[in-house]
Amino acid sequence: MHSFSITLQYIFTGIAVGSIYAMVALGFNIIYNCTGIINFAQGEFVMLGGMFMITLTTTWKLPSLVAFPIAVALVVLVGVGFERIAIHPLKSPSVLVLIMITIAGSILIKGVAMFAWGKEPCYLPHFSSETPINFLGATILPQNLWILGCLAAVVIVLAWFFNRTLVGKAMRACAHNRDAARLVGINVKQMVTLSFALSAAIGAVAGIVITPIILMDYQRGAMLALKGFGAAILGGLGSGPGAVVAGLLIGVLESLGAGYISSHYKDAIALVVLLGVLFIRPAGLLGSAEIQRLKKF
Amino acid sequence: MKRILAAAAIMCLLVSGIAFAQAVAPEPIKIGAVFAVTGPASKLGEPERNTVKMIEAEVNAAGGIKGRPIEIIVEDDGGVEANTVNAVKKLITNDKVIAIVGPTTSGASLAVKPIAEENSVPLVSCAAAEKIVNPVAKWVFKTPQKDSDAAIRIFENMKSKGISKIAIITSSDGFGSTGREQLKKHSPALGIEIVADETYAPADTDMTAQLTKIKASEAQAVINWSVVPGQVIVAKNMRQLGMTIPLYQSHGFGNPKNIQACGEAGEGIIFPAGRLLIVDELGADSKQKAVLAKYKADYQAKYPNDQVSTFGGHAYDALWLVLNAIKAVGPDKAKIRDYIENTKGFVGTGGIFNFSAEDHCGLDKSAFEMQTVKGGKFVALSSVKEEVKAKK
Amino acid sequence: MKKHVPLALFVVIVMGLPVLLKNPYYIGALVFVGIYSLITISLSLVLGYAGQISLGHAAFYGIGAYTSGLLTTRWHVSPWFALACSMVITGILAYAIGKPVLKLRGHYLAMATLGLGEIVYIFFNSAVDLTAGPSGFGQIPRLAIGGLVFKDDIRFYYLVWFTVAVLLALVLNIINSRIGRALRSIHGSETAANAMGVNTASYKIQIFVFSAVISAVAGGYYAHFVTFISPTTFDANTSILLVTMVIVGGMSNVWGAVLGAALLGTLPEYLRRFGDYDILVYGAIMMVIMMFAPGGLVSLAGLVKQKFVGNLSREPAA
Structure with missing residues (x-):
């Protein structure tokens, strides 16, 4: 292999992996913006997306195009249900308590998934062919293109939603200042529910597109959540573009680290870079230190 | 009021009946099992748990061992070593088991190795690492191939x-x-x-x-x-x-x-x-064929949604080693240990086991x-x- | 004198429990609770008093365990000296890490500490020649004083809980001292504290290093008690579990840290009867506590006290 092709291959791999981190990070951001909390159950939304898709397509034999929206809808239902049961009824909870509740939620969702789908990894066929596409000596799977496509679609829809629709603008208002938003007549609690729905949907999409490549089992969400959290922080909490850039960056760093330095320490390399960035820019790459100061936690 | 009295009387009868039945029924022989039924290694622990539960039902349906039923107490360690340590102590001191099958993972097995030694309880691990039996510990054995x-x-x-x-x-x-x-x-x-x-x-x-x-x-x-x-x-x-x-x-x-x-x-x-996966291909001359075919058929009959795997096979071998020992020498910890150590030619799912004082795994490369x-x-x-x- | 009553009561309970329980299995489980308590008590200072979240304390716990374990097995250093070494090494590392990290706030601090914990975990896994890698190593010698070897669970129980009692006495003193007041001012508003002339950075790092060193002691105890260590014991899940213990127990009070460790440390044992469903019950219990007692278990105790003691004290007046 030519050394240029090798580098290109590392970058392709990194982008493919990183686009998943980016999607998970986007999910974190939406809930963070509305509530100020990190939802530790975000990884479970990803896992559920993949699992529902598997059941719908293999057990129920639904065509993928039909199963896809149903799977997303089911995860949204779980996300909204979780928010309604465990978070909505609380009066002025602290950020740490909310985070603990999401940790408990993730344990519960994981437990139910274990009984529903068993402990072995489940498998989903690729959306289109499995024949790799060759590009300047490096290869990429059609499924990787699906992942990138989904990331692009999610980004476009979110940009449209937050900039062009009234509800989206209301959610942004909550993110900037909850009290002011309440004063102008926005139902902040409804916005919180909506943020859970939205980030559950994004998680589900991510879960569905990666399952053919990574297989899915009930405890798969934890690692994806951890990486996504890293991406959200690196990009600057609350920043959409930050999440995408940082997700891809972490993916590429891991891949280059594994290729050129040591696969034993590849995750550590990405983390060292993350820490380095935080020491220089304590609010992440694209985060604002000013906004950060206004947040409770 | 009458109805309540009647109900109470029936309850009393029932309770005393159960108590009576218990007094008559021979006390079960208790064997402990520790598996990672939840947690990262749960896909290994699940078939192991299923397998020992299946054998328990089978042995008891056949009248137990010398008229005494067996009771397998399965504990879940979730793959957390501190939990394994607690689980093994519970089995030894609370349940007073005479032998332990498991744990599932190598780390957990190594963590409880000293406990089995100090309490003089035979332990047959279902984990792979060679360190479990090398150096040889008096009371610790393992069934997976090296x-x-x-x-x-x-x-x-x-x-x-x-x-x-x-x-x-x-x-x-x-x-x-x-x-x-x-x-x-x-x-x-x-x-x-x-x-x-x-x-x-x-x-x-x-x-x-x-x-x-x-x-x-x-x-x-x-x-x-x-x-x-x-x-x-x-x-x-x-x-x-x-x-x-x-x-x-x-x-x-x-x-x-x-x-x-x-x-x-x-x-x-x-x-x-091991040959479990290719059992249908084995010739009639294979010593393992009968054991493997029976295990596969039994397992799939009892757990139709699960496929038989070599991991469950490790638990199958471990438990049968213990049961064979109990059949031969009775429920005595030290005698069970000695019997397992001297077991030769035991046909299991993982291979044909030949234990000795130096070798507590008992399999060689022909098992593969x-x-x-x-x-x-x-x-x-x-x-x-x-x-x-x-x-x- | 009155402020010493809870501590004295605690010592009596701890001394008495083994007499009541006798069973080595329960005693063994309580040893782990003691080990967790050491960490949660010191972590509650960082989290509850100074208001700084750390999702990386399993790293200090692990560094303590590995340093002590490696020194005793590889270089045959005496266990007590090894334990002291592990405290010093962890303290130095915590200082070096804490200096830049504690400048971060909120979720950024959480991620940074989580990341550092992961880096240490990866090191345990990957530096195979030093740490024996993911499969871990055993035959770590037990602690001993003269001829008294802390061999069985009951002896170790007294050792661990004696340490917990000493730590509690120390921490209760810290809380009521100048440092305690300074820490609480940081929790309230760091900017205001700074403006009042409190050197917040210095206090934060002091308390962070203190809790890291205590975690190292806990790690050393774990290594010498179980006599086997592997990286999984010190992963991110453990870090999260430790913080959960503090919050579920109630982070406004050091006693909450002990309660949290006692509840979540023994819960897996109570839940054995539920078989596979233990994970669901565990999650449900945690969620219910956080939803209905956001102040943690100690806040429940506070409610009870208000109801009963409050009424009692009012009665004479009426």
Whole structure:
């Protein structure tokens, strides 16, 4: 292999992996913006997306195009249900308590998934062919293109939603200042529910597109959540573009680290870079230190 | 009021009846089991738990051992070593078991090794690491085949094909790292050179970076040592990169679900494993055939949604070793230990066990059969070779 | 004198429990609770008093265990000296890490500490020649004083809980001292504290290093009690579990840290009867506590006290 092709291959791999981190990070951001909390159950939304898709397509034999929206809808239902049961009824909870509740939620969702789908990894066929596409000596799977496509679609829809629709603008208002938003007549609690729905949907999409490549089992969400959290922080909490850039960056760093330095320490390399960035820019790459100061936690 | 009185009277009768029945029924022989039924290793712990529960029902349906039923108390350690320590102490001091089967993982087995020793309770581990029985501990045994034998069988096969330069890729968990250790240890003696040594985290989603590096090296074959999902992803990533060199897997590959998950990328993978997966192919002369066929049939009848795997087989062997000992010498801890240590020619699912004071594993490299994936099924590598010869 | 009553009561309970329980299994489980308590008590200072979240304390716990374990097995250093070494090494590392990290706030601090914990965990896994890698190593010698070896669970129980009592006495003193007041001012508003002339950075790092060193002691105890260690014991899940213990127990009070460790440390044992469903019950219990007692278990105790003691004290007046 030519050394240029090798580098290109590392970058392709990194982008493919990183686009998943980016999607998970986007999910974190939406809930963070509305509530100020990190939802530790975000990884479970990803896992559920993949699992529902598997059941719908293999057990129920639904065509993928039909199963896809149903799977997303089911995860949204779980996300909204979780928010309604465990978070909505609380009066002025602290950020740490909310985070603990999401940790408990993730344990519960994981437990139910274990009984529903068993402990072995489940498998989903690729959306289109499995024949790799060759590009300047490096290869990429059609499924990787699906992942990138989904990331692009999610980004476009979110940009449209937050900039062009009234509800989206209301959610942004909550993110900037909850009290002011309440004063102008926005139902902040409804916005919180909506943020859970939205980030559950994004998680589900991510879960569905990666399952053919990574297989899915009930405890798969934890690692994806951890990486996504890293991406959200690196990009600057609350920043959409930050999440995408940082997700891809972490993916590429891991891949280059594994290729050129040591696969034993590849995750550590990405983390060292993350820490380095935080020491220089304590609010992440694209985060604002000013906004950060206004947040409770 | 009358009705309540009547109900109370019936209840009293029932309770005394049960108490009476209990007084008459012989006390069960208690055997402990610790498996990772939840947590990261739960896909191993689940079939192990299912297997011992199945045997318990079978033995009790047949009247127990010398008229006494057996009771298997299964504890879940969730793969957390502190929980395993607590679970084993509970079994020994609260439940007063006379022997323990498990734990599932190597780390947990090593953590409870001193407890079994101090309390003089026989423990038959279902985990792979050689450290469990080397150095030999008086009360600790294990049933899975040795990692070193798996490595040696792979290397022997490579040599027969003229492969001398290889790449290894292993997961950074207990299973992968002991494999990596054994591969590195035994390669020089067999004239194999490791030209690339890569690892990945057990939950990683993509190994193309590591494999690209291997592709650029002069390796003639790749050995992957891990359990799911890593072993499936490696196979698929190799196909994506257009790598044509042979892929060898560890004995962790022995699960039929892997074939389905790998799809086309699975064809031609070579790995050593016990003969459970190829039981239908075994000739009538195989000593293991009857045991394997019975285990497979029983398991699939009892758990139709689960496929029989070699992991459950380790628990099957471990429990039967203990049960055979109890049948022969009665429920006495020290006698059970002595009996297991002197067991020779025990036909289990993992192989034919010959224990001794120096060897508490009891299996040698003949316990492994080199296997491959052909036409979406596991087949013995030797049968594939014969076909090729016949065609020529 | 009155402020010593809870501590004295605690010592009596701890001394008395083994007499009541006798069973080595329960005693063994309580040893782990003691080990967790050491960490949660010191962590509650960082989290509850100084208001700084750390999702990386399993790293200090692990560094303590590995340093002590390696020194005793590889270089045959005496266990007590090894334990002291592990405290010093962890303290130095915590200082070096804490200096830049504690400048971060909120979720950024959480991620940074989580990341550092992961880096240490990866090191345990990957530096195979030093740490024996993911498969871990055993035959770590037990602690001993003269001829008294802390061999069985009961002896170790007294050792651990004696340490916990000493730590509690120390921490209760810290809380009521100048440092305690300074820490609480940081929790309230760091900017205001700074403006009042409190050197917040210095106090934060002091308390962070203190809790890291205590975690190292806990790690050393774990290593010498179980006599086997592997990286999984010190992963991110453990870090999260430790913080959960503090919050579930109630982070406004050091006693909450002990309660949290006692509840979540023994819960897996109570839940054995539920078989596979233990994970569901565990999650449900945690969620219910956080939803209905956001102040943690100690806040429940506070409610009870208000109801009963409050009424009692009012009665004479009426």
